[in-house]
Amino acid sequence: AVEETLPPVGVHGMGHKIRRKEDMRFLVGKGTYVDDIKLPNMVYLAFVRSPYAHARIKKINVEKAKSIPGVIDIITGEELEKAGLAWIPTLMGDKMMVLPTEKVVFQGQEVVAVIAEDKYAAWDAVNQIEVDYEPLEPVIDPKKALEPNSPIVRPDKNSNLVFRWEAGNKELTEKIFKEADIVVSQDFYYQRLHVAYMEPVGCIAHYDPVSGKLTLWMTTQAPHVVRTVFSLVTKIPENKIRIISPDIGGGFGGKVYVYPGYVVAAYAAIKLGRPVKWINTRSEDMKSTAFARDFHIHGELAAKKDGTILGLRIKVISDHGAFYGDANPSKFPAGLFSICTGAYDIKAAYVEVTGAYTNKPAGGIAYRCSFRVTEAAYTIERLVDILAHELGMDPAELRLKNFIPPEKFPYKSALGWTYDSGNYPAALKKAMEKIGYYELRKEQEEKRKRGELMGIGISTFVEIVGAGPADLFDIVGIKMFESAEIRIHPTGKVIARFGTRAQGQGHETTYAQIISEILGIPVEDIIIEEGDTDTCPYGLGTYASRSTPTAGAAAAVSARKILDKAKKIAAHLLEAREEDIVFEKGKFYVKGYPDKYKTIQEVALAAYTNPPPNIEAGLEAVTYYNPPNMTFPFGAYICVVDIDKGTGQVKVRRFVAVDDCGNIINPVIVDGQIMGALTMGFGTSFMEEIRYDENGNIFGGSFAEYLIPTAVETPKWELDKTVTPSPHHPLGAKGVGESATVGSPAAFVNAVVDALWHLGVKHIDMPIWPWKVWKVLREKGVA
Ligand code: MCN
Structure with missing residues (x-):
């Protein structure tokens, strides 16, 4: 037990399940907030x-x-x-x-x-x-806010229109919809949420x-x-x-x-x-403070009779409250709502997003996940399930039929993104196998005969993270990149500084692992610092699951720059040619002579005390990394629910999450991120909503009314992975921090609707409170 509380020691690179270096100070109450x-x-x-x-x-x-x-x-x-x-x-x-x-x-x-x-x-x-x-007169409803006779929210504006964006080929999409055998459509409200960090x-x-x-x-x-x-x-x-x-104490975008x-x-x-x-x-x-979501969505999906998806059309009105703080979308269409074609090979899509000012706090912002990705994933995954039900097809089979084939990567989506890599069938098949999908379907059929309500919900989402390529994103005019400075001191001890700032994600551990992987230095000898503008190199910060895709990449590049210099110094010390030097497990040796070596620590000392002629003293590097593309993590989630007919209570019986974030730095941290994000998705789906009355008075405004999941309600998560490395990230990694919040709400809601579809229920908006289900059951004469 004592060992389990001790910080990790030794060389631990990619894929090592080490405990978080930062946890000791949190566990003993020595964090400084x-x-x-x-x-x-x-x-x-x-x-x-x-x-x-x-x-x-x-x-x-x-x-x-x-x-x-x-x-x-x-x-x-x-x-x-x-x-x-x-x-x-x-x-x-x-x-x-x-x-x-x-x-x-x-x-x-x-x-x-x-x-x-x-x-x-x-x-x-x-x-x-x-x-x-x-x-x-307050302006509360974003749709009414956009009507010409609406009162104006802002004293400095003459309209409540924040923006109107569109993406995709409208004419082609219309044509495809006309030619389709079947069109399904649905209105969704993705409710307003509080960013419920602890501090x-x-x-x-x-x-x-x-x-x-x-x-x-x-x-x-x-x-x-x-x-x-x-x-x-x-x-x-x-x-x-x-x-x-x-x-x-938690940030989550807020x-x-x-x-x-x-x-x-x-x-x-x-x-x-x-x-x-x-x-x-x-x-x-x-x-x-900044709220999240608050999107009114109308989605339509066009398909052939055999289930081939042809086109997608989405119209969104987003409520931004009184001020708009979301990302500047000028270089990417319709914000990141344009990831809405998801995991599917869809020929034509068109999306229109209109933002409105209302008399509410600023909203629609980044909250695990940012810039409308969560809403986009929810919309497509709900529509695909509705299509499956309308066609009488199995939702898993329909997905497998329409996935972007693995051999089509890098894949250019109908809305303009180039997905870096993916293997969606592998993830879904793994999830189906793990949960025993076809047995569950049989069980459901039998239960249905007995009048019991059981549902199975699938979500196969695609995330888009790593903001970002400098030509796509900027904040206050600063093009987005990320930085990492690594400095090895004469005794071989390292301080590395970053422009990001963790709020609980474990960067002190995972950044140290990246450096340990490349330089063979023990993690206890590597101190990671973030969050001080006087000492750390300029960076854009931690959100949008960008730290691994950007700062993690910058760390790898900096470490490799150091290694290049260290090789030159080792060659000098070993009196050999640089091209004959081999570096392995923290040691430099001449090819064929592994016993005669210099450690990276000895080389570090020499870098300061005995650098070769024509080489500057010191052993450090700084990188400002501009990623060539976003990374596109993905996953396949399957949820099983049982619904109590008497109360409308939904019980999540099982939840299998297969995630793919490329190569993993620390599997324990990644699992922690996924569990946390799944729990947020669970809260979104079943518990959380910030509501206002018609005068703009908030209902409640404390945790007495705004319920977030505790350990009591939270289901047991069953996690698994597939690994499809990003081809452009130096370590093949993709971000993961938000994936499960993006992917899980559709799985929960799909499961609930799957349990009720045979009663004529097509959709229930989140949060699926028991009374909402009970009301529906009552209307259908079941409760
Ligand atoms: N990681 C890894 N291997 C990968 C991908 C990630 O080991 N292939 C590790 C990373 O090195 C990092 C963690 O997982 O330690 C999360 O990495 P990443 O996905 O890059 O996300 P960020 O570090 O940029 O964190 C941002 C993301 C977001 S956008 C929100 S919101 C969020 C989240 O992370 N807020 C959090 N997770 C949170 N976790 C906590 N405890 N608190 C928050 O406020």
């Missing part, structure tokens, strides 16, 4: 928040609040406007209010900031500030007036990008801003944003000359 940091003389920031979704601000009275002992300052939008900080750019090209001057645009929006000696005085003052509002958003801002340096400890997934935004907004030179992202609290804290720290701490409460987080 923003709220653990206390600076001398620190003061606290709290916000007055809007009770209305849409209202004009008539007057703000702060007199009573000012007189509360301990209150230091009260900051309004007007003051920030004078400082040029009332609005800030979102990472992706829109702009966002820091504090409003004219009107509030969602319930829970920050309106006035209070700075006090302690958080209790700050909250007392928040309760004493009187804001006189004139309620305005709420927050920061500490510190300003040193002597050096002019602003330091922010921040729960951010993208510290360098935030620094650039801060520099652009505040005009403070970028080298005088330091963002430190300490341990993060901590990519620049939140108003960061800006107000920085402004106040400069103004007051004291460090300022701002930490959201959980319910503040639920009401005001």
Whole structure:
């Protein structure tokens, strides 16, 4: 048992199941999160928040609040406007209010900031500030928001249209639909979700007036990008801003944003000359930070009688709340919704996505997974199941018939993506075998005869990760690449620094494994650092399952650069020609003479003390890696459910997940990622939804009402893999962090509908709460 808690030692490369190096400090309570940091003389920031979704601000009275002992300052939008900080750019090209001057645009929006000696005085003052509002008609339904007579959400816009994108060949798709034997269609609502990380958003801002340096400890997934935004907004030179992202208690995409609290804290720290701490409460987080999903989807699939899929047509309206923070799609069609043709060889497809502003917090953002991939995978996988049922075909057989054949890779999809590699039949067949698919179908038939409700749901999804090729993506104008700097010190110990920032993904272990694999250095001798803009090379951050495809690749390239130099030094030490040097398991030797060797540690020492003539001292490398393409992980999931007719309760009896993320760095970490993401998919499918009433009031706003899965509800996951390496990644790896959240909801919903199809049930929107199922059963006369 003691051994199991010890950090790993030795050389551990690709595929080694080592325990996570970072876990020891978390297990013994020694992680450092923003709220653990206390600076001398620190003061606290709290916000007055809007009770209305849409209202004009008539007057703000702060007199009573000012007189509360301990209150230091009260900051309004007007003051920030004078400082040029009332609005800030979102990472992706829109702009966002820091504090409003004219009107509030969602319930829970920050309106006035209070700075006090302690958080209790700050909250007392928040309760004493009187804001006189004139309620305005709220815009809640995104479809109505796009109607010409709708009230306008934003004071700086004259329409609620965020964007309208299309992808694919509309005419060809129409023609194919006309020629098809069968067209199935369905409306889906992919509900709004809270990014339920454990640690709420927050920061500490510190300003040193002597050096002019602003330091922010921040729960951010993208510290360098935030620094650039801060520099652009505040005009403070970028080298005088330091963002430190300490341990993060989960991010899941919700901590990519620049939140108003960061800006107000920085402004106040400069103004007051004291460090300022701002930490959201959980319910503040639920009401005001970036939300996910909220997509109204109409999908249609055209096919031949024999089940050959011919065309796909999808129309989407996405609700972005009051500000749009999603990725800039200019170079890729229809955002990543264009991955909606999935694993299938579909001739023609057309997708249209329209974004609307509404009086809700900013939404539709990256949340395991980003940029509409989750919704796209859900849509195609639901439609394929509906088609199978309409045709009376087995959903597995229909999929096998329509998969992109393995020999067609690299495969150009109808919507323009070039999938790097894939073998979808292998994954599905493995899942079918593992779960005993055909036996389950027999069991289902027998149960159905007895009136019992059992369903089998399949999802064979394709993910698109690794943002990204610099010509496809940019954030605030910065083309996307990723960095890795590896430095071997004279004693052979390594510090490697990255532009990414883990929030629980285990980078300290997996990056060390990549370096250990290539350089043969024990993992305990490799320290991985991320999340400090003063020390780490510039990077775009951790989201979109991009760390392995981009930073992992950068680490491999840097390690190989080091190896090239080390070979030259070894040749010098061994008095041999460089081309005769062999490197194996951390040792350099002359071909044919493995017993006479120099270790990488000896070579490192020589790199500093005795470098060969014409070679610079030192042993280090930095790489800014621009991936040639995205990576396309995939998987086949099969879920078995039993439904209780009396209560509508769905019990997930089994769930088999076969994932393929190419070559695996650490199988334990990958399984952990998949289990976590499956659990999120389970929560999405059966439990979670953020809802608003017609006035824009949030229902609940705490974990008392917003239910996430606990260990009690979570099914036992049965995991397996196929391995189809990415041909363009230096290690053949693909990202995996989000795959199971992308793939699993369709498997759950397909299973529920499969159990009920014979009763005439075609679809139930997520979350599939028991009462929804019970209501349907009641309508069908079964319950
Ligand atoms: N990995 C591996 N072999 C592969 C692929 C990945 O060993 N072939 C390992 C990686 O080295 C890394 C982990 O698996 O340690 C996840 O890698 P990757 O898929 O590259 O994803 P990122 O590290 O970029 O993490 C982002 C992804 C996303 S987008 C969200 S959202 C998410 C997620 O990861 N948020 C998380 N997983 C999370 N896990 C935790 N605990 N907390 C979050 O906030």
